[in-house]
Amino acid sequence: MKRNYKFIISYDGTRFYGWEKQPGKEMTIQGKLETVLSKMTNAPADSPVSVIGAGRTDAGVHARATVANAILDTDMTEEEIQVYMNTYLPEDISVNEVRICSDRFHARYNALGKTYRYTVWYGISKPVFDRKYVTVLNQKPDVSKMRAAAQYLIGTHDYKSFCGNKKMKKSTVRCVDTINIEESGNYIRIYFHGNGFLQNMVRILTGTLLEVGYGNIPVDSVKEILEACDRQKAGPTAPPQGLCMMKVDY
Amino acid sequence: MKRNYKFIISYDGTRFYGWEKQPGKEMTIQGKLETVLSKMTNAPADSPVSVIGAGRTDAGVHARATVANAILDTDMTEEEIQVYMNTYLPEDISVNEVRICSDRFHARYNALGKTYRYTVWYGISKPVFDRKYVTVLNQKPDVSKMRAAAQYLIGTHDYKSFCGNKKMKKSTVRCVDTINIEESGNYIRIYFHGNGFLQNMVRILTGTLLEVGYGNIPVDSVKEILEACDRQKAGPTAPPQGLCMMKVDY
Incomplete structure (x- = not known):
């Protein structure tokens, strides 16, 4: 049946x-x-x-x-x-x-929200047991700066600056309601929740936040980066292994 | 220098x-x-x-x-x-x-105690992210039986039944002061602490405790297995990937 x-x-x-x-x-x-x-x-x-x-x-x-x-x-x-x-x-x-x-359930169209987590690790030892699930940093970024910058990145915005697909023809407007940055030992975990994410978006948001944490991008510039709607203005795409899809809401 | x-x-x-x-x-x-x-x-x-x-x-x-x-x-x-x-x-x-x-410090001779942990996992899904650090069981063992059997295995004993080296000529007497079995979700973690462990000893102790948990070895037989000083009487050597050396005391 x-x-x-x-x-x-x-x-x-x-x-x-x-x-x-x-x-x-x-x-x-x-x-x-x-x-x-x-x-x-x-x-x-x-x-x-x-x-x-x-x-x-x-x-x-x-x-x-x-x-x-x-x-x-x-x-x-x-x-x-x-x-x-x-x-x-x-x-x-x-x-x-x-x-x-239900016959009408569609895993993609019916998704109301998604939670992603990006995990980074810093230190002079090595994260042996979860090395495939974290991105190793050479130095500790300033988390308070990252948190301040994250405030500019939440809300309903056109996230074109954070879209990895240059030929994206559909709307690049999304609502990201939460960016939580948690510290635990040598780990920093960034949780993103929103109604949808563009291609590479979480990785580019992370790459940008890390640049802020390293002092390479001033906190307040993040607002301009978002408003520019230009991928060139944002930070690099953080590597894939630190990213994990945690939950889908329906 | x-x-x-x-x-x-x-x-x-x-x-x-x-x-x-x-x-x-x-x-x-x-x-x-x-x-x-x-x-x-x-x-x-x-x-x-x-x-x-x-x-x-x-x-x-x-x-x-x-x-x-x-x-x-x-x-x-x-x-x-x-x-x-x-x-x-x-x-x-x-x-x-x-x-x-100190010049006199010797990592092996000066070790007073060691903690090992053996981790098993059971369930109908799979432990994707720590699959290399656990041993997957086909069914859940009876942990209360395992805990009862563990009581026979602590103390100062000749652990010859639990020694993987058949040609062992030195003393096979050791003191195991703790065997703690912790349950968490689909994980069972067995912590062993003692003044030293023979070759494969933690894995054979674990293999024996799991046989008890499955009902293949009666709880009280574990006392006889220990006293027999015969490797053939004990359970199988549990696979290596579930075992981890946690701490060394000096």
Whole structure:
């Protein structure tokens, strides 16, 4: 029987070319999920299972709890589906929940908000056990400056200066309601919550905040950077491994 | 000037053949440390730096804070040594502290106690982000049985039944004063503290406790297993990746 299923998924993005399936690239999260679900349901080769994800993370970016959905023709229970998927998916993708959902549920269109976390680490030792999940800094940035700059970056704005896609034709207006910066030991974790994020946006926001923290961009310049609607004015795109999609709201 | 230095070191043991250097095996922790320190001090080829470790972990076993010492002939400061080592050691070995210590300090002979932690995980999802640092179980063991069995395993005993080295000629008597089993979410962490541990001892103790937790070994049999002084009576050697050396007391 054909029903719509909702999945909550974690993945270590290190080995993947990102969420979205791409011709010739075997290692994508969406591709792995579609292959396993098509096999599980014996889907005909000309109509494989299509998986819709809440967000398309870049190569190397992780997810603790992203959401996806797919129409599946199966009599298996939700738990049987979860066990099957976790058995056949690689060790760096985990399905944490499988639920039958409304036929109208769409993981991307229905997403109301998303939480991302960017983690950096500084120090003269090394973060051996989570080295694939943090970005190592050469020095400690000034977190109070970063917090002050973050205040300019929240609200409803045109985030064109923070969009990695130069050819973006759709609206670049988004609402980022929270940027929280937490310090713990040698870690600095930046939590972003908003109604949606442009391509590379969290990484460019992070790269800009770090430049402020290093004193290379004055706090008040961040307002001008935002208003310029010019990618050239913002800081660099922070590396992917520090970024993790934490939660999707519906 | 020649002085004795004490190091506190973390490593992810996944890629290594264990602590101890071995002919023909490039990937050992001791080997990597000796190579970097010999290069740092321009040690002559016929008298390279020798590094003494608190304990010789098996292939695949990790350490959060093991201790080592070495006599170095250098004018570098402790911090300069640490920065040099962290620059030239691979990303899965970190030097967290370097201190000049008494000439008589010996990381192995002077160790009074050690804390090891063994981490297991169970569930129908997967521990994506720490999959290299836990052992995944197919089912949840009965932790209350494991705790009861652990009571037989503490104290001063001949631990020959839990020694992986069949040809061990020295004493197999050790004092294990604590075995604490903590549950947190889908994780079970077993902390062992004692004055010393035989080869594979923590892994065999863990393998035996897990068999008790699964109901394959009755709780009271553990007393007989200990008294038998026979490796064949104990449970299997638990896999290396769940084990981590946490602390060394001096």
